[in-house]
Amino acid sequence: MSTQTTQALSGANGAQVNLAPVISWLAALRYPAIGITTLLALWWLGGYVVANDPDMWAFANFAPAPTFSALYDLVASGDIWPTIVSSLYRVLIGLFWGVVIGVPVGVLIGYVGTAMKIANVPFQFLRMISPLAWMPIAVLAFATWDAAIIFLLVMATVWPIMFSTAHGVRRIDPNWFKVAKNLGASGPQMLRRIILPAIMTDVMAGIRLAVGVAWVVLVPAEYLGVTSGLGYAINDARDTLAYDTLAAIVLVIGLIGYGLDTICGLLIKRFNWHVE
Amino acid sequence: MGATISLDYITHRFSRGAAPTLEKIENRIEPGEMVALIGRSGCGKSTLLHMLAGLLIPSEGCVRVNGHQVSRPSAKWNMMFQKASLYPWMSVRENAALGLLFSGMAKTEAFSRVDELLEMLGLHDKRDVNVQSLSGGQQQRVALARSLATDPEILLLDEPFSALDAFTRTALQEEVPAICRDLDITMVIVTHDIDEAIAMADRVMIMSQNPGRIVGELDVELPWPRRHMDAGFQSLRDQLMTQFKDTDDGLAGRKAITETTDDDAENAA
Ligand SMILES: Nc1ncnc2c1ncn2[C@@H]1O[C@H](COP(=O)(O)OP(=O)(O)OP(=O)(O)O)[C@@H](O)[C@H]1O
Ligand SMILES: [Mg+2]
Numbered sequence: 001m002s003t004q005t006t007q008a009l010s011g012a013n014g015a016q017v018n019l020a021p022v023i024s025w026l027a028a029l030r031y032p033a034i035g036i037t038t039l040l041a042l043w044w045l046g047g048y049v050v051a052n053d054p055d056m057w058a059f060a061n062f063a064p065a066p067t068f069s070a071l072y073d074l075v076a077s078g079d080i081w082p083t084i085v086s087s088l089y090r091v092l093i094g095l096f097w098g099v100v101i102g103v104p105v106g107v108l109i110g111y112v113g114t115a116m117k118i119a120n121v122p123f124q125f126l127r128m129i130s131p132l133a134w135m136p137i138a139v140l141a142f143a144t145w146d147a148a149i150i151f152l153l154v155m156a157t158v159w160p161i162m163f164s165t166a167h168g169v170r171r172i173d174p175n176w177f178k179v180a181k182n183l184g185a186s187g188p189q190m191l192r193r194i195i196l197p198a199i200m201t202d203v204m205a206g207i208r209l210a211v212g213v214a215w216v217v218l219v220p221a222e223y224l225g226v227t228s229g230l231g232y233a234i235n236d237a238r239d240t241l242a243y244d245t246l247a248a249i250v251l252v253i254g255l256i257g258y259g260l261d262t263i264c265g266l267l268i269k270r271f272n273w274h275v276e
Numbered sequence: 277m278g279a280t281i282s283l284d285y286i287t288h289r290f291s292r293g294a295a296p297t298l299e300k301i302e303n304r305i306e307p308g309e310m311v312a313l314i315g316r317s318g319c320g321k322s323t324l325l326h327m328l329a330g331l332l333i334p335s336e337g338c339v340r341v342n343g344h345q346v347s348r349p350s351a352k353w354n355m356m357f358q359k360a361s362l363y364p365w366m367s368v369r370e371n372a373a374l375g376l377l378f379s380g381m382a383k384t385e386a387f388s389r390v391d392e393l394l395e396m397l398g399l400h401d402k403r404d405v406n407v408q409s410l411s412g413g414q415q416q417r418v419a420l421a422r423s424l425a426t427d428p429e430i431l432l433l434d435e436p437f438s439a440l441d442a443f444t445r446t447a448l449q450e451e452v453p454a455i456c457r458d459l460d461i462t463m464v465i466v467t468h469d470i471d472e473a474i475a476m477a478d479r480v481m482i483m484s485q486n487p488g489r490i491v492g493e494l495d496v497e498l499p500w501p502r503r504h505m506d507a508g509f510q511s512l513r514d515q516l517m518t519q520f521k522d523t524d525d526g527l528a529g530r531k532a533i534t535e536t537t538d539d540d541a542e543n544a545a
Contacts, residue, residue, distance in 0.1 A: 175361035182329060183375035183426065184351040193374075197365040273365035273406075 040064060061243035070244035071251060080252065086228040088256070090146065091214050094153025098210050102158045103203060106165025107195070116166065123159070131156040131217045135224065145225030149218075156217045157210035164206025168199030200271045208264035215257045230256075278307035278462040279353075279429035281328060285337035287487075288323060297323055298334070299487035310453055310463040312473035312480045314520075320488030321466040325432050328464060329355040341430065351375045351426035358435045360415035362407040368394065368418050369403040375426035386425075393421040396455075413444030420448075424455065431456060433465040437472070449475045450501045457500075470520075474512050475502045482520055492519040 047063020050056045060066070074080040109116040109123075131152045138148035172195070180194045222231025230253050237246035286301040298320045305311050313321050326332035327339050330349040339346040341353060354375075362371045369387055370377075372394060376386035394400050397417045402410065407418060416436060423431060433452070437445040453476050456463045467473050473480045474496055482492035494516055498508050 173361060175357060175359060176363065178331060178355075179357070179361050179422075180374070180378075182331065182349045182351070182355050183422070184349070184378045186378070189378055193377075194363065197363070200365075274408075 059243055062247045066244035067247040067251060070242075071248035074245065074248055074252075080249075083228060083230055083233045083249075084252065084256065086226075087218060087222065087230045090149055090153060090222075090229065091211070091218055091260075094150050094214050095157050095207070095210060097150070097154045098157025098161050098214075099203075099207065101154070102161030102206070102210075103165050106162040106203075106206075107169055107199070109162070110166035110169025110199075123162070127159040127163075129155075131213075132220055135221070139224070149221045149224070149226065152217060152221045153214045156213045160209035160213065161203065161206040164202045164209065165199060168202025169195070171202070172198045197273070201268065201274065204264065204268045204271050208261065208268060211260050211264055212257070215253075215260060219253060278309070278460045279341050280307055280343075281305040281430065281462060281464070282340045282343075283324075283337070284340060286324070286327065286334045286339070287336040288320075288327070288332075288334045296487040299489055301337070301488070301490055303481070303490055305462060305464065308457070308460050308462055310456060310476060310478045311465070312477035313464060313466045313483060314468070314470060314473050314480060314516075315483030315488070316485050317468070319483045319485035321483060322434055324483075324488070325355065325434050325464065325466050328430070329353055329432050331355070351379065352428055353430035353432065354423035354426060354428040355432040355434065356416075356419050356423050356436045358438055360412075360419040362415055362418055362422075364406065364408050366407070367404050368399060368407055368410070371407055371418055372403075372421040372425055374422060379426070390421065390425050393424055394418075397421055397451075411444075413440050413448070416440060416444075416448065420452065420455075424459070424461075428461060430462045430464070433463065435466055435468065438468065445472075452476065453500065470513060470516055471504055474498070474509060474516065475504070480516060482516075494519060 044064050047060065047065075051060035051063065061070075105119075109119050134152055134155055135148070138151045139145075142148040142151055176194055176198065177190070180190055185194065218229070219231040219234065222229040223235050226232055230249055233249050234246055237243070237249060281304070283301050283303045286298055287296050288298040289296050301324065313324065315321055323332065327334050328346070330339075330346045330353065333347065346353070363374070366374070369390055372390040373383075373386040376389060377383065391400065391403065394403050397420060399414065399417055399421065402414065407415060410418065419436075431452075437448050440448070449472055453463070455461070463476075465473070465476055467476075477496055480494045480496060481490050482494075483489065484491040494512065496512055498506070498512070502509060
């Protein structure tokens with residue numbers, strides 16, 4: 001309503017700047033702003049309580065002010081970037097293998113009923129095992145810590161991607177195959193033009209879930225062995241009692257996780273062909 | 277160019293040892309002829325049409341197009357279904373051009389060909405929209421454009437208009453035969469609707485059930501476009517009803533037939 005009015009006004013007066021998009025953008029930010037403010041207030045309150053408690057004052061650096069100042073130092077000195085890059089690298093490689101394994105297997109169990117019947121119980125069983133439970137085995141099986149961590153991430157990402165893909169394949173309208181066959185589609189054309197676009201939304205939804213799980217699993221996985229990454233940085237900060245840095249890294253983990261999820265959300269929007 | 281279709285002694289069982297769904301079907305459809313196939317629900321009309329399309333291979337006998345045995349689907353004989361089954365991730369144009377793109381034609385060329393068809397079907401202003409925003413009748417027109425784009429010799433229609441409103445249906449019942457005559461396409465339409473059969477076909481075949489056989493035929497020699505209220509139309513309708521009654525005790529079930537939309541054979545391929 002108000003948007004239209006603003007547009008109409010600026011339309012009548014050509015020289016005026018059109019504020020409508022800015023206003024609607026700000027209006028949309030209203031509720032997230034309330035949420036973020038509440039979170040910050042609770043954090044600040046917690047810091048205040050801790051600082052005034054004789055038993056806990058040593059942890060006062062977890063409060064917002066020291067945290068943001070530590071974050072500024074991390075960014076300004078550039079120390080944070082290699083840490084972020086090595087963590088993101090591991091997640092991306094883990095995700096890559098999750099897709100490479102999860103999508104084809106998902107297509108197979110979605111398309112071939114028998115494959116689903118055979119695989120369902122073992123896969124549901126494996127899926128319920130926390131990726132972190134594989135850690136000792138991963139450490140034995142892989143030569144490097146990096147490879148072991150990536151293995152854990154693959155164990156985290158492959159299931160959501162696989163099951164979501166299979167779900168997408170089962171949802172394909174059988175008539176889509178029939179029509180395409182009738183129009184002379186070859187096997188590869190069927191895959192590229194019909195099957196993949198048809199399941200794209202579900203694959204992306206699986207990837208979004210996988211990214212979430214991978215990001216959560218990454219930090220404890222990086223407590224092990226490696227000397228880079230956000231998990232290592234947290235451990236390191238704890239050992240050196242640099243609680244402000246520790247809190248700043250927690251903040252970074254949250255921010256990047258949120259960013260990754262937002263990117264996935266945008267990609268899903270881009271590939272989604274369902275009309276609301 | 278229209279093609280000759282011959283049905284050579286087709287018998288079909290869905291599983292070995294089962295009672296035949298279709299039995300000893302023999303017929304010949306001439307180039308450019310338009311044939312309607314009517315019969316009770318479940319008598320095997322869709323099954324037979326899938327065989328004409330090469331989507332299903334009969335267990336005995338064969339379908340020949342211009343003398344060659346049909347063993348696989350081809351864009352030269354296109355089938356349209358009750359549901360348009362358009363691909364929602366493609367625009368109207370891409371949907372219509374799909375058969376051409378599959379054949380390896382360049383996109384620009386395929387689109388310019390398809391644009392003519394869309395124009396003819398009254399869809400030129402819709403060519404870039406998402407197909408999900410089209411009405412049922414418009415979607416079915418896109419499906420028709422998709423079927424016509426590959427320049428087929430044969431158009432096979434499986435109850436293509438039964439989900440449409442009466443106005444759209446009547447319009448398409450007029451348009452489709454006109455297009456087929458124009459482009460010299462041999463057409464076979466499966467329908468539950470006796471009026472639709474008379475409105476669209478040169479010849480109506482009546483199928484029996486258990487096993488499916490062609491048990492009666494009626495030539496429709498009426499001028500185009502056909503008007504349901506014409507005396508000739510009415511008398512053909514009566515003749516067809518009588519034949520139907522004689523060949524199948526299912527006349528009483530006719531009303532019930534028209535309601536059924538379930539179609540197992542669609543999953544056969
Ligand atoms: N894939 C299949 N496997 C086993 N039986 C099938 C299969 N497809 C169809 N049938 C059976 O064959 C018979 C004919 O089916 P068909 O779909 O050809 O009938 P129809 O005349 O098209 O019916 P309708 O008018 O309801 O569409 C039915 O009894 C059906 O149950
Ligand atoms: Mg049918």
